[in-house]
Amino acid sequence: MYFHFLLLALLFIFPATLxxxxxxxxxxxxSKQVKPVGTIQVIKGKSTDVTLALAKQELECYWKGGDVILxxxxxxxxxxxxxxxxxxxxxxxxxxxxSVGILYAVYHLLxxxxxxxxIPRSGLVEIPAYDIRVLNHWDNLDGTIERGYAGHSLWNWEELPNKLSPRYxxxxxxxxxxxxxxxxxxxxxASSDLMKTDYLKKVKALADVFRKYGIKVYVSINFSSPQNIGGLTNSDPLNQEVKRWWKSKVKEIYALxxxxxxxxxxxNSEGQPGPQDYGRTHADGANMLADALSPYGGTVFWRAFVYHPTKDDRAKQAYQEFVPLDGQFRDNVILQVKNGPIDFQPREPFNPLLGAMPNTAKMLEFQLxxxxxxxxxxxxxxxPLFKEVLDSDTYANGKGQTVSKLTDNRGHLGRKTAIAAVSNIGLDTNWTGHHFAQANWYAFGRLAWNNNxxxxxIADEWIRMTFTGVQEFIDPIKKLMLESREAAVDYMMPLGLHHLFAFEHHYGPEPWGDIPGGRPDWMPWYYHNADSVGLGFDRTVNGSRAVTQYNPPLNKIYGNISTCPENLLLWFHHVSWNYRMNSGNTLWTExxxxxxxxxxxxxxxQKVWDRMEKYIDRPRFLAVQAKLRIQARDAVWWKDACLQxxxxxxxxxIPYELERPIHNLEELKKIKLPMGHHN
Ligand code: BDP
Known part of the structure; x- marks a missing residue:
């Protein structure tokens, strides 16, 4: 008994060490405070709100300052x-x-x-940049996660709705x-099964947990659900029966x-069903769902990520598909646009759709x-990748129309605004697999709140909260973080190169990749166009003309090899090996x-990290050290594969002052599974 008491006391007094x-x-x-310093008073009128109660509780546990009035x-x-x-x-x-505002204020204070x-003397006012700040989980009903690298899905569909994991x-x-x-x-x-009543009850159980935290639940739907699970003969959005099916499904959902x-x-993307299966447009499909949701205030996020294996440049297709539909979408439809025109590459120019379609609500989709x-x-x-996109000037209607301005609450059309990111979390103990990947989840939330x-x-805050307030740790680690994205671009796909990934896993390099009879737009050669003359995709007016989708003067800036930013050079141009770069090097040398x-x-x-050993705990130090070793090996793999x-x-x-390849190209070509990646 006494022992237990002692243990409890220790836990209480030394929470950080134990x-x-x-x-x-x-x-x-x-860390929990031992004795409250001040009082927490709540002025709430008649409200008996669980969110407010939670806000108060968080302060009571962790606030070490004086009195607070909510x-x-x-x-x-x-x-x-x-x-x-x-x-x-x-x-x-x-x-x-x-009340959710109070909860956010409490977290701000903490x-x-x-x-x-x-707190600044003059106080502070915080108003979110976007109304809907949303994570997209690519979680399947069998517990796997598409492109998930941090374990299985958090949602235990088998145990729901009866058993609720504390992780929720x-x-x-x-x-x-x-x-x-x-x-x-x-x-x-999406699986149509999610629309079945049994599953909707599971969704409700999750929604009931998240409500207290101010989080609303959305689901991805399979457009063919009426046919797949409703017994209808088709899922044509203009078919009255189909409309009725969705209306009653939506009614059922809102009752729960x-x-x-x-x-x-x-x-109608990558084999998914859609309105075009019936000769209808994306607007027909989106509006049918929007009409079903609108009586309840629901929103449709309609993705613009569409492309087909046609002769035309994949980078142009979403724009071609959607621009003619500008103004045709209902008010509660938001077009969800990936940040770049291809697909979450290490670097892409911003998606030209973001600077087009003035009469359509648009939102960004990032990938964490x-x-x-x-x-x-x-x-x-x-x-830095998110900021690069948000701060890009689209020149829609002249200078200064940045992507953030066009998508956030400043540029809206009296409709809801939103921003999304594909989540990087799973059941792994540390949520994201890599301790530093937590920073990306954090950064997305912070930017969705305030894109300025x-x-x-953001890195500074995150490091202090996640690791330590010791300056000797903060300064070098912040620098490392800020340089890390550009480093990855350099060892994977510098100068505007893109999609050199192995088809099977998108992890390692496969610039040689070719599957006989496969879709050209899924093959690396489609993107790099290496030949005896040079390298890169000609998207100028002499090539695919993708540059014309950018507003002037960007079309000219990107379209001219001497004004195109070098970090996008091979995205827009096929450049000869001996072309002189700004550095004076030829393209090949550069x-x-x-x-x-x-x-x-x-x-x-790696060197920076090893010096940090004395400032932080051993488990996280070792875990990150081990990951950096993998990254260093992978970086060499990328370099050796692509350069050779x-x-x-x-x-x-290869310029003689540079390190020589250590891998044999023919050996690298045989690698089938991602190196260093546990399956
Ligand atoms: C690609 C992924 C694929 C996704 C697709 C999408 O490889 O798994 O389904 O995007 O966003 O990046 O729909």
Missing amino acids: RSEDGSQLWLRF KLDPSRKDLKDGYQISQHENQVYMIAGQ RLQETGAG EQYGRANASIGINATVLNNVN IPDFGGFLVKA TQEYLGFSNHLVYLA LSSVQ LCFRYDHGVQKVREF YFQCFSRQP
Whole structure:
């Protein structure tokens, strides 16, 4: 008994030292305070809100400052689900229109506490940049995750709705702490089964857990559901019976989940069914679902990721398909557009659709799961990629129309705004496989809340909360994180190269990849076009003309080899091996230096990391160290594979001052499974 008491006391007094350092707590590593310092007062009128109660509880547990007053003020509609925080003497005053705003304010306060920052004298007001800040899970009903590298799905469909894993609460809390307020539970390559009543009850069970955290549940639907599970003869969106089927399905859903968010739809893309199967347009399909959802306030996210194996450049197809439909979508449809015109490559120009279709609500889709960035083995901090896209000027209607401005609450058409990211989380103890991949989940939430935040600031916050406030750790690790995306671009696909991935797994290099009779637009040669003359995809007016989808002056800037940014050069141009780059190097030499630079960077990251041993716990230190070793080996693999393969065309030596290849090209061609990746 006494022993137990002692143990309990120890746990209470030394939580930080006894805490298991397995990454499971993410950035939420607040230590419990022993004795409350101040009082927490709630002014809430008649509300008996669980979210408010949760907000209060979080403060009571972790707040080490003085008195706090939480005030719900329904008249403050201007705040949306944001909040206002001010400070008078030793008392913090927080106001929000809605209870979720109070919860967000509480996490803001705790973040300031953990990072050692203070509340500005003048106070602060936070209003989210986007209304819907949503994670897309590509989780299948059998528990696997498409492109998931952090274990199985969090959702245990077999045990639901009766058994609720404690992970569901933790998931809700983690998302709420960064302002994420929506989740799409299942894969865009959707099973119709999810629309069956048994499954909808499971969805309801999850929605009931997440509600407290301000998170609304959405699902991906299979467009052929009426036919697949409803017994109808087709799923034609203009068929009255089909419309009725969806209407009654939606009614059933809202009876179970009154605040259900809506549907995400991948239609007529990569073999998925859709309205075009019946000669209808994407607008016909989206509007039919939108009409079913609209009486309940539901939203349709209609994906623009469509392309077909035609003769025309894949990068052009979504634009060609959707631009003629501008203005035809219902108000509760948002077109969900991947950040680039191809597919989540290490670097793409922004998707030209984002600067088109002025009469259609559009939202960005990012990918947190590192399908094309080394899975959960490579340390790649993605905030710089997100910022690059958000800050891109589309020149829609002149200068200054950035992607963020056109998609967030400043540019909206009186409709809801949204931003999505494909999740990188699974059942792994540390949620994301790589401890540093947590930073990408964190960064997405923070940018969805405020797209003006900088990559530096987000990294700084995240490091302080996740690891330590010691400056000797923060400075070098922040630098490493900020350089990591460019390093990955360099060792994988520098200068605008893209899609050199192995077809089977998208992990390692396969620039030689070719499946006889396979779809050309799934083959690396389709993208790199290496030949004896040079390298790259000619998308100028003399080539595929994809440049014409960009607003002036971007069409000219990208279309002219001497003004095209070098980091996108081979995206837009077929460039001769001896072309002079800005550095004075030829294209071939520059390519060699870039690949080498990427490798050297990862070697440097290893050195930086090893010096950090004394500042953090051993388990996480060792885990990251092991991952960096894999990344370093992979970087060399990429460099050796790509340079030796392209050398067959350039017929020039790798500059002699650079490290020589250590792999034999023919051996590399035999690799079938991702190296270093556990299956
Ligand atoms: C590609 C993935 C594929 C997804 C598809 C999509 O390889 O698994 O289904 O995107 O976004 O990146 O629909």
